Amino acid sequence: MEPLRLDDPRNLGDYVPIGRVDAPDGEVPLPVRRFVARGAGGGRTVLISVPLAELAGDHEYGERFAAEAETARRLGAEARLPWTAQVMESSRLPGGPPWYTTPYVPALPLPGVLAAHGGGLPERTLRALGLGLAEALTELHARGAVHAGVSPGALLVAADGPLLTAYGAMRALVPGTGHFAHRPSLAGLPERGGVPPEQLSGGTPGPPGDVHALGAVLCYAASGLDGADSSRMPASMRTLVAACLSEDPGDRPQAAVVRDELRTGAAALPVTSGPPPVPVAAQRRGPVSAPAAVPWSAGGAAGGTVLDSAASAFGPGWLPARVIAAIARQSACALGAALPA
């Protein structure tokens, strides 16, 4: 958890933010600000999302933001969306920013995960994240919705799997190259592969755009580098990710196909954090050290069975030790945090 900044809200409805989820602007391009917040007289802790500070005055944007939040809430209300943060409450009070809450789960944004690990993530983690994200998108698309903003910042990683957040936040911005140039906090997002080419050139976001973004997120997770380049993926995932990154949306696989591809290989991997990652320029200030491999804890079982679902891909060892430690630290921090004076 990061400390609050000067221009962060001090309260939102009954909720009081106690810490920021994302690092200061510029490091994690994301069209929302997220906070851990206390509500209900201290009885509840949530993740609360609000628009960026510089968009505070834009009322139309605020309306679109609120509408997307309400759509997200309804989409998950009937039946859970897998690996997705469920919107609980959303609000549009006059005079204040729109906001929405999701239940608090100790989790780091993907860039934070790489920072904790000290570089790109091992293959087992990549496959698992890819699988979770693909399952989330498959279900979302099946319900007729499109996320339109899948990016490293939008993906939170909890101890038991990924959580896709920030539904619709990018769409609310009205995609267009001009728009990004005027938003310093979003500068660099296209280069980081967060926006598929057809959306950049002004097209309507569609499911293939989400798949492109999934590929880009995995490339980032594998290397910590910007620019979606499938050669950075482990050999077993290269072809799949390259297909996701096809220029022509029609050439990209459907989310369900990505999910199936990632499922069948998941059980075949040994339970270990894998080879040391490619060392990378630090996302945060401070030294980066290459972590050593965690010793084998058990032999892996080869082959899948009748249904090899994502749940078994998140068994012990799917996340490197330092990442789990960082997640536990965030949880302890949130447990012990007092309300700001």
Add this chain to the structure above:
Amino acid sequence: MAPQHLPLTHDDPVQHGPYRLVARLGSGGMGTVYLARDSGGRAVALKTMHARIADEPEFRSRFRLEADAARVIGGRYGAEVVDADPLARTPWLATEYVLGPPLDEAVEYCGPLPEESVRALGAALCEALGQLHSSAVVHRDLKPSNILLSASGPKVIDFGIARAIGDDRLTRTGTAAGTPAYMSPEQAGGLEHTAAGDVFALAGVLVHAASGHGPFGGGQAADLLYRVRYGEPDLGEVPEALVPVLLRCLAKDPAARPGMAQLAAELASRLPRDGGEFAEALPDSVLAEIGRRSAEVWRIEPHRLPPPPGGTFGTGTGTGTGTGTGTGATAGAGGYTPTQAAYPAPSVTGGDGVRTGFPRRKLLAVAGGSGLALAAAGAGAWAWAGGGGAGGTAPDGSASRGPGGAPEPVWRAATSFFTDGDLPPLLVGGQLVTSNREGLVALDVKSGDQQWTSAEADDNQVTGDGERLYEIVAEATKGSGVTIRTLDLRTGARAGEAGRLPDFDGREHGDGDRTTQPLAAAGGVLYLAARTREANASNRPLAQGWYVVAFDLRAHKERWRRPLKQYATSFASFGDDVSAYSVKPLRGRLLLARPRNDYESPLQTVAAWDPRNGEVMWNAEPLPRELDDDAPPLPRQLATDLRHVYFGSGRVTALRLSDGKEAWRYESAGVRGGHAAANPDEQPALYGPPAVRDGVVYAAERNRGLVAVGARDGRLLWKQKSGSEPAPDLDVPPVVGEKYVYVSAGGHRCLTAVSRRTHRTAWKFRLTGDGDGGTGERFVVHRKARRIIGRGRGGAYAIPLE
């Protein structure tokens, strides 16, 4: 793993100081530990003293010393002290809530730690104890349950101060609770405990971490004292490189042991990297548990059990909330009335002939006995050391006894409750849940008071994992799938939905048998047996058959399914003697014992499946079919320890958990490596289902009594001496306590207590006052509360576990 939090009882207070109580983390002789929150939402672990001793100056001093020691060790090596009020009417201490399992639970569930973890653990503990020693405090009771494994390092809680003031009765036998588990020889001889004694204890802890047991084993206090003073430590399973230094730490002469700094240097000397987080030295399974706890604490809802209703079934008012210091408006609590029977009792299956479903309650599958006991154990490390038994017995732990020495029952529940063949008792959150004709019933484990009853759930379809209750519910339209629901632990009513299994059919067929059967629930997975529908939701036809299904309770969906080969889509009637299909989730393995089934094979088999994907890891057919009709069916409980799974039948057999191969077998003529024919002149030997504890396997031998055999090699240790009248039952495993091993005997008419020390029958317990009643065939053991709870035709009752 064991649940970390239990509901508040009706007489827990509402708050202490500025902290409102949310849930119970554990309780012991001196006090209770809660999860609590202040009005700013800050969460802490709150330790208090029992109100009944809060006025005594001696106990208050101990409490203050404990708080001081916690401050001395600080937040790096212990739980950070947040707040305290040692002068309050009921003193309390608030510390950080540590996110990590106690070492004993980590070893029990995740296996012994690898060398690297033991070194990192040892080095950190040396620093922790060094910190204490430099402030002239010695620990006195360092043990695995007092050490929490957090991602940033081990944290020592519970400082054993209970033994600081004038309590030098270390050689007192009887209450094992008063005996430090890793005490030094000088302590065992009644001498003072010094820093060198902490070195000894630390080595004991590291041996436990590396091998799963302490260097001098466990068992009865007097034996342990002797072994510590005069016996050699058992470091057989400790990694070789660590043995020399640990042996020196375990020297009988304190002066021969290394100092803390020296020990730290030797332990750290071969660490493959410098620095790095403690987390990197931990095995994946422990890390996964840390991750799980980090998330789970946010899901705890405050709730409080209602006061027990007066009288018997259905007549209690059940209203009211906390009656302690609160005004009744407790966080999250409310008044409850027990549900009246709103639905007719589940119908008895009618008809004979072809059954296409599992016969009601015939295919019982109960997770292994030790699994149940552990699941109910509550919070582990947060319980206080010292003092006597938990509430309900006299403070020094003794129960009132009848003539002959057998204890009186601590409580009994009315006889009209229970009938045969109903839900095997489950321990869930401090309650014992079972069923009678009217539905589910929950009793408080300590007091036997009825907590609630509910007829809403079908007791045939209910199971629990120690923390929650689950029910398999058939969806409304015939042939349209199955839903897994959770039940509210306060009322037994259906609460939430954990997910769906759309491919499986829950509806009854023909004669009313259900086509689903819960098998076990543990580790976030619910295992059930179920039958596929004809077509799935998109109308694609499904392969027909019976499956074992693993349902992931956290992902809310099916994880895998594996066919049950022996049950084809139609088969003839089972008959009454079909055995239980036993399922026991263990770390990294799901054990299944397949029943003897005349239709396929006369052999009983055991298999281990991978709980992640259902793959068969190994299959064993260890038990030749006994031609003797007296042979008991494969036991309902699979006895396991870290290495083996044990069975009775013609011989006591141990199979290796790693590959299913036979490790050893024992029969009364001696240990045989290969196949041995029974003496043709004698009735062949027969053994009941065994129980294993502290490296010893106990089994009842037909017409003879109890035998105790070494778990590692099957070597006979001792046999019960003196008369074994009445003959031991061969269908119930023994229960192992500290002083006694309890054996059901005489057709479930009594429990024989065999002393672990003298190997003789100490006394026999009978349930009196009810003509038909016996001691029952179902037992659950709640180790933390020290109760054996029996349930049989005569009702339910609890006796102390000694």
